[in-house]
Amino acid sequence: MSNLIQGKTGEWEIVIGLEVHAQVIAKSKLFSGSATTFGSDANTQVSLVDAAMPGMLPVINEYCIEQAVRTGLGLGAKINLTSVFERKNYFYADLPQGYQISQQEIPIVGEGEIEIELPDGTSRNIGIERLHMEQDAGKSIHDKHPTRSYIDLNRSGNCLMEIVSKPDMRSADEAMAYVAKLRAIVRALETCDGNMDEGSMRCDVNVSVRKIGDELGTRREVKNVNSIRSVGQAVDYEARDQIRMIEAGEKVTQQTMLFNADDSTTRPMRSKEDAHDYRYFPDPDLLPLVISQQYVDAINENLPELPDAKKHRFMQEYGMKLYDASIIAGDKPRAEYFERVAKGRDPKLSVTWVTTELMGALNKLALSIDKSPVSSEQLGELIDLISDNTISGRIAKDVFAEMLDTGKSASNIVEEKGLKQVTDTGALETLVDEVIAENPDVVANYQSGKDKLFGFFVGQVMKKTQGKANPAIVNELLKKKIG
Amino acid sequence: MNDLTKLTLKQALDGMNSKEFTSQDITKSHIDAMAEFKGLNAYITETPELAMEQAKASDERRAKGEVGLLEGAPIAMKDLFCTQGVRTTAASNILNNFVPEYTSTVAQNMFDQGMVMLGKTNLDEFAMGSANITSNFGNVINPWKRNSDDKDLVPGGSSGGSSAAVSARIALAATGTDTGGSIRQPAAFTGITGIKPTYGRCSRWGVVAFASSLDQPGSFARTVEDNAIMLQAMAGYDAKDSTSINKPVPNYMAAMTGDIRGLKVGVPKEYRMDGMSDEIAKIWQDGVDWLKDAGAEIVDISLPHTKYALASYYVIAPAECSSNLARYDGVRYGLRVEGDNLDDMYEKTRAAGFGDEVKRRILIGTYVLSAGFYDAYYNKARKVRKLIHQDFVNAYQKCDVILTPTAPSGAFAIGENNDDPITMYLNDVFTVPASMAGMPGISIPAGLSNDGLPLGLQLLGRPFDEETIFKTAGVMEKAANFIAEPSMVFEKAA
Amino acid sequence: MSIDKETVAKIAKLARIKVEDNELEKLSVELSETMSWIEQLSEVDTDGVEPLTSVVDMDLYKRADEVTDGGIRDKIVANSPESAEGFFVVNKIVE
């Protein structure tokens, strides 16, 4: 699959790098003891430190360090045993200190690499440049007053991991797959909840274009890209806009753009780009952060199974196809659901029922698996009923539809509706006899060589039992009676 | 008791212990004296009602047998320490009406030990200055006068309100903060004793920051022993300050044994600077002789990077202050001057809120950190600082304490010495190197200048070895027998 | 090192301090003097010297991840020049 874009002057290559801000799962903030819960009343999760009152000092949260190290290990990255917190100085209404405590020269995590899967079934590696810890800013609310902005510092001081990729991506699909994989990893590690609509994961997308073999072009950074779909749209829009500009003889200037989710376009963030000069310097209120190799090793030993490892295991253990395996393994709740269903059950039935029936139904209902009306236990019971011949696979689909609607258990539905498979040979023989007696012409036709009519008799028996007859027994009886 | 303000802190504590007078008695005496010496402008905010309440509560505690280290003693608080419910200004217009909802750890430690707080003392704006002439609340006047004229003299800075208050007997003791000499130099200028402990000994939590890697709370009092009592109450580990050290606080009073036989006292040759006045040289020699007489051994030492300490200080301190003062933006507290837009509001607020010296330092700090200059200035200064630190480490291989003058001169008149900022900066030439190295230091009054003004001697010690400093200073204090009183106080007594 | 008026204006902008045009000259002279004095640092041989990070010789204290603070909105906005509904209020920010 070619990623090149055809312009008026030839083919263009898109070069994409991503900066993802992922909010660390922790009870309290990076440098203060206030809570990190989303959606609380304004300024209720703010300490004197978060509000940058005079004389307030930062004290680091041990768990945030552990989470950053865990994430670094999950990205297969180098962990820096000494890292340094620096102040990034700039003025903004939602930045109470007038600086953000971040890491610049020496981040806690260095280079790493992750594997992404693309829709065409291929996969490729994307380099990680670094991961550093930093404070989040507060929030400005612009719609509460016609001429004033309102500032809420609840988010101020939350721990973010800024994960910076290398400029290794070449298409919107790759960028989207990268974010999806990153999200799967942090979710598997439980270091970030990955909820992009709550802002727990936010993407800045750096895009430039060039002719094949040329130097890197000038990049523009698109901020405020808050869904995976938007990442793709931002890349597409930027690439097309930059190619248009260059081909029209304009120059692309390094600029910060804002993504507009309403029409999937980007626009410059400020009319006049301020010269940024963040005046980074080591925060004198903090000492260098030193961790030991043993500390890192201990975290590494307790790392959960990561999406890629899980994907390969699902293919191996359950015979899943690559596509299904990456869909299921790439999402922690799905993988857990699947493994609960598959435990002690037929692997093939489990795979089919989860990947095809359940996922299909959830897609239609636009529900995530943790909101599934059918629990893993319930689906497991349904599969059990198929396996022990209580119901047929056909009936099972009806039962499943009913389960989705009502949330009732499979056995309840089978019981209530009397859907138990009829396996009583005597009773079935009576019905077979009836069908033969009622259709002498068809019997004659069949016996004259129209083999295909066999199915007609099966169908008639099924009809008399509302589909509950055990098809194997019916087949056997018919063979015996009409040859 | 006639004049309870003449007592030392120790005498006052003893007097209350032996029921000669109550905290309310001695607090009232100080409140009366504060009114009398209002002209010194030593306090920005006086809190007499609060002080009397606290004194009453202290007397009640004492009656129940609860007696803290500072029980009932009326003390002044530099207006850089945040105090819940009491305006804290840092002597800046930008915090003109700031009333903290919290109390700094050091102030709280002192309250926990029974302190009665008389009020918040004046200082150079955000502690930036060496003469207490940059306060938004006016200059502080030194209670001392020189023989040659009647001009008002500076009390030193930045803790000039604290030094003037203790010198004028309108507080038994006071807190200060020392970033480049802001305790030791004003102590010298006002004829009292002041200690800057090791960086990390006293918590900086709740102290309005000037330069975080240098700021350190400390105390003023009229005797070495009083300072030992003060530091005992102030010091201690604080988990809220990541640069506070988790070491037990030794018993400073017990350290004052009076015995310094065999102690090695270093005399750094680089402090004998060109143009050092005879009177400073003489007082320094006196100090050497006193310690020698008491059985100490004098060793010549070298602190080769002394010359560059001031210049590197004037890169690092402004750099840190430019960032520390970014929070004063008119959004959450303090002054706001409305503007056409957010940036305009920031710019107008900060222009109106900061005085000239503070602005100068913010601008210098912004400049040395800005793109392209960071390595040439800021990083260079940090490397020089490393060398200065190493100088002290090397010196303490050869000696236990270091003896130097505190300041190159006695107090000067308001208006003198401020032709340009650098002349003013030179006041800190003897105090800044130890600040840069984070080492503890004390200044004690050692004698009078030809013009009748107090001159101080500085003793520096190893990190966290305030005990040796107190012990040595105690010996020197006895030998110096400095009994002169500032003319104002003297005249009042007469 | 001389800091011209344009540079003063630039750093004043970075520091968000309004400096009137007629103040630029004086500041330019003062800051230039200070910087030339600071220039003496270049005399010091610092080859191979690591910059000093902290005078405190100890490990960074790390606190446990517990919620121990917050829930003090009244105190947080108590000194605010302008607040409403528990928010700080500023000029409309246009992005």
Ligand SMILES: [Mg+2]
């Ligand atoms: Mg970034």
Ligand SMILES: [Zn+2]
């Ligand atoms: Zn960031």
